[in-house]
Ligand code: SF4
């Protein structure tokens with residue numbers, strides 16, 4: 609049987625081990641992916657054993673503690689620390705999620721942290737999001753209108769607003785663009801150059817479904833493509849992984865339904 613291995617310089621090696629837990633009985637061990645583009649070295653997993661009496665409850669607290677007290681070179685994105693900005697998305701304990709919303713107690717065994725999968729790595733836990741942001745820009749994520757501007761704002765009924773916000777607050781407008789979904793989608797792994805992926809398609813649907821927007825036809829035309837939209841095979845990883853409880857697979861299905869309806 610054919611065997612596949614990563615190229616030599618991509619294989620993840622065992623890295624350094626730091627034990628800063630002192631005599632504490634309340635400890636956890638973090639195993640963190642490290643890679644520095646300025647060093648001619650393979651990626652590695654560094655291991656940090658820390659005293660949980662000195663650290664907050666969330667995985668983000670853990671890596672901030674490591675950065676502040678053990679190894680200041682550890683690199684990751686974060687901003688809001690409450691699931692709003694989407695910048696601390698990473699793969700924790702085998703699942704793409706937000707480090708600030710993932711409790712350390714919910715991780716089994718060592719807390720294993722990797723960057724979001726199938727993205728180029730800038731450094732350590734920071735993925736290169738340039739391509740996915742270019743895809744986001746391609747759907748023109750802003751209100752497009754043709755009719756004369758009203759003297760006040762363009763109003764929307766509560767029912768229409770609910771399409772965007774969701775009756776339970778989990779509608780497409782609640783997406784924080786963390787890209788946990790796109791980086792968990794096998795179709796996106798293999799076709800990211802041409803398939804837009806669930807995050808960007810959910811955003812596309814957010815504008816298509818907006819009753820104030822007057823470019824629905826053009827937006828659907830732009831998606832009518834065997835790759836951009838139709839590479840979604842309803843595998844559902846996206847919906848299962850979304851840390852905000854949104855349903856990108858449903859949004860994609862809604863776009864496909866609109867495509868069919870306009871041909872009928
Ligand atoms: S439902 Fe579609 S977009 Fe979501 S993971 Fe599956 S293939 Fe990807």
Ligand code: SF4
Nearest residue numbers: 783784786787789850
């Ligand atoms: S749908 Fe969910 S997982 Fe995907 S980008 Fe939006 S918030 Fe993140």
Ligand code: FES
Nearest residue numbers: 688689694696708
């Ligand atoms: S730090 Fe903003 S979502 Fe986690």
